[in-house]
Amino acid sequence: MTGTTHSPARETTALALYDRTARDAAATVIAGYSTSFGLACRLLGARPRPHVRSVYALVRIADEIVDGSAAAAGLDREATREVLDDLEDETLRAIDRGFSANLIVHAFALTARECGIGADLVRPFFASMRADLSTTVHDRASHDTYVYGSAEVVGLMCLQVFVNAGARHPVYPSRKLVDGARRLGAAFQDVNFLRDRADDESALGRDYLGVGSDRASHDAVLDRIDADLAAAALAVPLLPADCRRAVTAAHDLFAELSARLRVADASRERVRVPDSVKARLAARAWLGLSPRGARA
Numbered sequence: 001m002t003g004t005t006h007s008p009a010r011e012t013t014a015l016a017l018y019d020r021t022a023r024d025a026a027a028t029v030i031a032g033y034s035t036s037f038g039l040a041c042r043l044l045g046a047r048p049r050p051h052v053r054s055v056y057a058l059v060r061i062a063d064e065i066v067d068g069s070a071a072a073a074g075l076d077r078e079a080t081r082e083v084l085d086d087l088e089d090e091t092l093r094a095i096d097r098g099f100s101a102n103l104i105v106h107a108f109a110l111t112a113r114e115c116g117i118g119a120d121l122v123r124p125f126f127a128s129m130r131a132d133l134s135t136t137v138h139d140r141a142s143h144d145t146y147v148y149g150s151a152e153v154v155g156l157m158c159l160q161v162f163v164n165a166g167a168r169h170p171v172y173p174s175r176k177l178v179d180g181a182r183r184l185g186a187a188f189q190d191v192n193f194l195r196d197r198a199d200d201e202s203a204l205g206r207d208y209l210g211v212g213s214d215r216a217s218h219d220a221v222l223d224r225i226d227a228d229l230a231a232a233a234l235a236v237p238l239l240p241a242d243c244r245r246a247v248t249a250a251h252d253l254f255a256e257l258s259a260r261l262r263v264a265d266a267s268r269e270r271v272r273v274p275d276s277v278k279a280r281l282a283a284r285a286w287l288g289l290s291p292r293g294a295r296a
Contacts, residue, residue: 022107023050026057029104033060039282040250045242051115051161052246054107059125059154061104062087066132067204077133084133088126092119115160116170124149138210146208147189148182155185162243180235184251187228191254194221194261195271218261225258226293233291249285253278255292 030038030053037056041049062084064070070080087105094100094109095118111117128149131142138146159181164170173181193208211217229251236247256273264271273281 018106019110022103022110023054025103026050026054026107029053029057029060033064037250039278040246040253043246043249043282043285045240047242048161048165048240051111051165052158054104054111055117055154055157055161057104058091058108062126062129066129081130081133084126084129088122091122091126095119095122111161111165114166114170115164116172117157117160121153121157121160124153132204132206136205137207140210143208143210147186151185151189152182153185155181155188162239174238177235177238180232180238183228184232184235184247187225187232187258188250188254190221190225190228191257191261194218194225195257199270222258222262226255229255229258229291230293233293236291245285245288248289248291249282251291252281252285256281 027050030041034056041052041056044052065080065084065087070083075083087102090100090102090105091108094102094105095112098109098113100106100109112122126149128146131146131149135142135146156178159173159177160170163173163177190209197207197209209217209221211221233251236244236251239247253273256277257271260271260273
């Protein structure tokens with residue numbers, strides 16, 4: 001209440017409650033939007049888990065803004081861009097000052113400050129989100145730029161969490177880990193592009209891959225995905241132990257999707273992995289087995 005003086009102890013307790021509520025809000029976003037990601041998150045140790053949820057929540061909210069939620073609320077393209085710009089600005093301010101009235105942004109800022117996630121990763125992500133409002137057909141160059149901002153930097157944000165959560169001072173991960181995080185993010189994104197291609201083109205008017213509809217072009221994208229997955233698998237053993245199971249499960253889920261895309265007609269149906277197979281992949285990861293396709 002205005003004019004009331006609070007003790008430092010009370011203020012600290014109030015902030016701790018606010019922080020916890022923000023992280024709970026981020027966890028709710030995951031529960032509402034992604035069962036697969038939620039499964040992988042549960043395989044993370046207690047140290048990185050809330051931070052990864054906070055990263056995902058902000059990323060998901062931004063993605064929803066440009067993928068139809070804002071339009072469904074009656075916002076035109078320019079108004080949608082303003083909402084996205086405001087979210088980026090608030091995110092960067094929150095990282096700087098350590099607080100936001102937006103619970104999802106606040107949760108992300110807590111993670112960013114502890115784990116060393118800065119504007120060098122935040123800005124490319126929002127640039128790719130803005131591209132969805134203006135670019136409908138990508139060539140290879142614009143595809144690569146888009147994937148870097150929309151997926152590779154998200155992998156790098158998670159990597160910052162993996163190596164820095166709970167540390168006194170954040171450090172920069174090794175080059176091998178950085179390359180693995182980027183290539184895993186790229187593989188995830190290209191798998192999603194392939195399996196959502198029909199819906200992206202019909203509902204959103206977007207062609208992210210910029211390739212023909214023939215099977216050879218389709219398989220060329222899968223070859224690139226599998227090469228990225230194989231390279232990323234080599235980096236998993238270098239991760240902290242409390243992160244390897246979750247990353248292995250996510251890697252193997254997308255390797256399974258890639259294999260199914262090899263034989264499916266994605267124009268007829270969205271390729272999915274049955275829950276029983278997801279459970280088997282999660283169990284395999286829990287046992288500490290190496291990611292599929294890993295080579296010494």
